[in-house]
Amino acid sequence: MTAALTKIYVPRDTTACSLGADRVAVVIQQHIEKNQLPLEIVRNGSRGLYWLEPMLELETEQGRVAYGPITPDKVDEFMAAACWLRSDQHPLYLGLTEDIDYLKRQQRLTFARVGVIAPTSLEDYCQHGGFAGLRTALAMKPQAIVSCVTDSGLRGRGGAAFPTGIKWQTVLDTASPQKYIVCNADEGDSGTYSDRMIMESDPFSLLEGLIIAALAVGADRGYIYLREEYPLAEEVLNRAIDVAYANGYLGKAIAGSNFSFDLELRLGAGAYICGEETSMLESLEGKRGEVRSKPPLPAISGLFGQPTVVNNVISLATVPIILAQGAEHYQRYGAGRCRGTLPFQLAGNIKYAGLVELAFGYSLRDLLEDFGGGTRSGRPMRAVQVGGPLGAYLPESQWDTALDYEAFIEIDAVLGHGGVVAFDDTVDMSEQARFSMEFCAIESCGKCTPCRIGSVRGVELIDKICAGKAPAQNSILLEDLCYTMANASLCAMGGMTPIPVRSALEHFAEDFEVDAGPASRPSPQA
Amino acid sequence: MGLASNSPLEHENLVERIIKELQDLPGALLPILHRLQDELGFIPPALLPVIATGLNLSRAEVHGVVSFYHYFRSSPPGRNTIQICRAESCQAMGSRALEVHAQRALRCKFNQTSADGEFTLLAVYCLGNCACSPAVRVGDEVYGHVDAAKFDSLVAALSTSEVQVK
Ligand SMILES: Cc1cc2nc3c(=O)[nH]c(=O)nc-3n(C[C@H](O)[C@H](O)[C@H](O)COP(=O)(O)O)c2cc1C
Numbered sequence: 001m002t003a004a005l006t007k008i009y010v011p012r013d014t015t016a017c018s019l020g021a022d023r024v025a026v027v028i029q030q031h032i033e034k035n036q037l038p039l040e041i042v043r044n045g046s047r048g049l050y051w052l053e054p055m056l057e058l059e060t061e062q063g064r065v066a067y068g069p070i071t072p073d074k075v076d077e078f079m080a081a082a083c084w085l086r087s088d089q090h091p092l093y094l095g096l097t098e099d100i101d102y103l104k105r106q107q108r109l110t111f112a113r114v115g116v117i118a119p120t121s122l123e124d125y126c127q128h129g130g131f132a133g134l135r136t137a138l139a140m141k142p143q144a145i146v147s148c149v150t151d152s153g154l155r156g157r158g159g160a161a162f163p164t165g166i167k168w169q170t171v172l173d174t175a176s177p178q179k180y181i182v183c184n185a186d187e188g189d190s191g192t193y194s195d196r197m198i199m200e201s202d203p204f205s206l207l208e209g210l211i212i213a214a215l216a217v218g219a220d221r222g223y224i225y226l227r228e229e230y231p232l233a234e235e236v237l238n239r240a241i242d243v244a245y246a247n248g249y250l251g252k253a254i255a256g257s258n259f260s261f262d263l264e265l266r267l268g269a270g271a272y273i274c275g276e277e278t279s280m281l282e283s284l285e286g287k288r289g290e291v292r293s294k295p296p297l298p299a300i301s302g303l304f305g306q307p308t309v310v311n312n313v314i315s316l317a318t319v320p321i322i323l324a325q326g327a328e329h330y331q332r333y334g335a336g337r338c339r340g341t342l343p344f345q346l347a348g349n350i351k352y353a354g355l356v357e358l359a360f361g362y363s364l365r366d367l368l369e370d371f372g373g374g375t376r377s378g379r380p381m382r383a384v385q386v387g388g389p390l391g392a393y394l395p396e397s398q399w400d401t402a403l404d405y406e407a408f409i410e411i412d413a414v415l416g417h418g419g420v421v422a423f424d425d426t427v428d429m430s431e432q433a434r435f436s437m438e439f440c441a442i443e444s445c446g447k448c449t450p451c452r453i454g455s456v457r458g459v460e461l462i463d464k465i466c467a468g469k470a471p472a473q474n475s476i477l478l479e480d481l482c483y484t485m486a487n488a489s490l491c492a493m494g495g496m497t498p499i500p501v502r503s504a505l506e507h508f509a510e511d512f513e514v515d516a517g518p519a520s521r522p523s524p525q526a
Numbered sequence: 527m528g529l530a531s532n533s534p535l536e537h538e539n540l541v542e543r544i545i546k547e548l549q550d551l552p553g554a555l556l557p558i559l560h561r562l563q564d565e566l567g568f569i570p571p572a573l574l575p576v577i578a579t580g581l582n583l584s585r586a587e588v589h590g591v592v593s594f595y596h597y598f599r600s601s602p603p604g605r606n607t608i609q610i611c612r613a614e615s616c617q618a619m620g621s622r623a624l625e626v627h628a629q630r631a632l633r634c635k636f637n638q639t640s641a642d643g644e645f646t647l648l649a650v651y652c653l654g655n656c657a658c659s660p661a662v663r664v665g666d667e668v669y670g671h672v673d674a675a676k677f678d679s680l681v682a683a684l685s686t687s688e689v690q691v692k
């Protein structure tokens with residue numbers, strides 16, 4: 001006598017929950033029970049259309065339709081409207097989810113399942129193409145798997161954009177009885193959340209990528225190094241790992257083969273530098289996260305001195321689709337030396353903040369205007385920081401730059417992990433430059449002087465310049481300091497901190513003048 | 527955060543139990559410190575020698591690790607831990623003003639605990655919630671679009687005693 005229940009999707013993702021999605025789910029469940037409604041709640045991940053969160057979806061004959069934002073204060077009214085009877089009768093009705101323009105204009109390869117499936121349902125995962133890449137890989141020789149990844153053109157998505165296949169080749173070619181795969185899930189860059197989304201919304205894709213990597217290079221142990229700041233990702237990943245073990249996708253004889261792979265989740269402890277791969281390895285070994293000098297490369301002597309693949313979450317989660325659909329298919333997307341797609345993350349003062357997975361080659365302006373829709377405050381946009389705290393601040397004159405690693409390097413900027421943080425015209429760029437130095441001082445591992453001491457001096461110099469104390473002289477000193485940090489630091493923490501600082505000085509020089517205090521600028525939004 | 531019995535003997539028993547359970551993990555020190563902080567809310571300095579002995583490390587090494595990581599703390603936190611994101615995306619949406627407001631409202635600075643022991647205020651650099659900046663984390667809950675008013679109502683909801691949010 002029980003009729004089939006209609007599925008209503010309520011996201012469970014950090015940002016959706018930060019806007020009340022858990023509360024919304026509780027209230028809907030109360031309505032279902034009280035009124036015996038023919039509905040069943042599914043907690044999916046987020047589609048990443050964050051200005052619409054909490055975005056609910058309802059299963060209909062035409063496909064899933066969306067409503068949003070349904071915040072906790074609107075949910076009673078939403079349930080009273082009984083949308084499951086006539087789905088389009090609601091002011092917050094958004095139409096078929098797949099037809100929402102913001103989503104439709106993307107090329108979701110790595111994020112194909114994100115927000116669609118219930119994150120830790122193995123059944124959902126398999127129904128949506130999951131483990132097709134692993135099945136292909138299990139029938140291939142290790143060299144063929146590595147060559148496939150090399151041919152796809154995939155470059156590391158953690159920031160340094162090093163070709164993933166070439167890194168794997170080194171590990172494959174280094175003979176050793178013990179090799180490791182380490183997933184870099186430290187995602188420390190401000191303005192980035194794509195790793196978090198994969199881990200919260202489609203964790204099996206990361207696990208599948210890790211298993212394929214292990215198979216390719218001959219590793220039988222892996223670690224995911226996750227930042228402590230991501231408690232929900234931790235919970236979902238641990239659950240996914242348990243499910244994978246219980247179903248023969250981790251442990252001995254994976255998917256019926258004679259290949260074994262063990263995977264463990266480890267937590268960081270609030271240190272940005274532990275995202276740097278050698279610092280991360282130190283941390284995994286139970287030590288202070290001090291950067292190692294290279295060589296040796298981790299691929300030759302990494303975790304506990306053994307050959308180790310270190311890859312970012314997105315790099316690894318992209319591997320399954322490359323194996324499933326072939327290198328040729330993946331590398332058809334993109335431009336120049338940048339093949340495939342990058343999940344951009346729109347953040348900061350932007351109207352339509354969210355995840356935008358696009359093939360390389362669009363312009364930054366396409367992202368900011370066509371997707372982002374300008375600032376959230378409604379004021380003119382003034383500066384955009386791309387690529388995290390070590391990335392340049394770009395003025396409008398540079399927004400036509402193509403989203404391409406090389407094109408960004410050409411303008412002394414970086415694409416990094418794809419974070420895009422917009423600022424309106426209330427920003428004081430001297431404060432931003434000062435913060436870049438301050439952040440470096442706070443997060444420096446302390447191993448080398450240009451970074452450890454230079455960053456502290458950098459803060460002092462910027463303070464002096466802005467206070468009008470011998471600004472011309474101190475500006476020369478600051479440029480000297482930037483030169484030293486850029487050229488004499490052991491790693492990119494000290495080495496790249498000058499990038500945002502110099503970009504602010506170059507493009508927004510007026511903000512460093514004495515009387516350019518906040519008073520002379522429009523006041524920030526309330 | 528659990529038990530909260532504060533006797534040194536119980537702390538010692540606890541850490542010995544944790545060491546016994548985790549010492550065979552490769553690179554066991556961080557997992558042990560995490561578990562200890564999960565249980566006690568902090569890493570009592572008096573336990574460092576016990577950990578050092580258990581893992582065959584020097585005391586200086588253990589201290590070096592505990593002090594390297596911002597997350598590990600060596601004194602007990604307040605009943606709630608409030609982290610305010612200080613990173614760029616949140617700056618773009620007014621987190622600098624929120625930082626000032628929070629310190630005034632709780633009458634304590636970053637890394638301090640309010641006088642009534644309710645709140646420890648901490649800085650954090652990105653919570654991955656940058657699509658809804660400014661972001662704040664309390665325990666394991668993250669909040670988005672936090673302005674001064676939202677901060678005050680959060681604090682009010684968390685307070686056990688009457689707080690004067692100014
Ligand atoms: C200061 C610093 C922080 C970094 N943080 C991260 C991070 O949070 N996540 C990440 O994947 N890579 C980070 N990296 C890059 C890693 O060192 C490394 O290049 C990357 O994990 C390799 O994986 P990929 O080739 O798949 O990108 C950081 C590098 C530096 C210098």
Ligand code: SF4
Nearest residue numbers: 445447448451491494
């Ligand atoms: S540049 Fe900074 S973070 Fe990197 S090794 Fe030197 S001190 Fe450590």
Ligand code: FES
Nearest residue numbers: 160276277491492
């Ligand atoms: S180049 Fe990757 S950290 Fe220095």
Ligand code: FES
Nearest residue numbers: 611616653655656
């Ligand atoms: S910068 Fe504040 S949450 Fe990312």
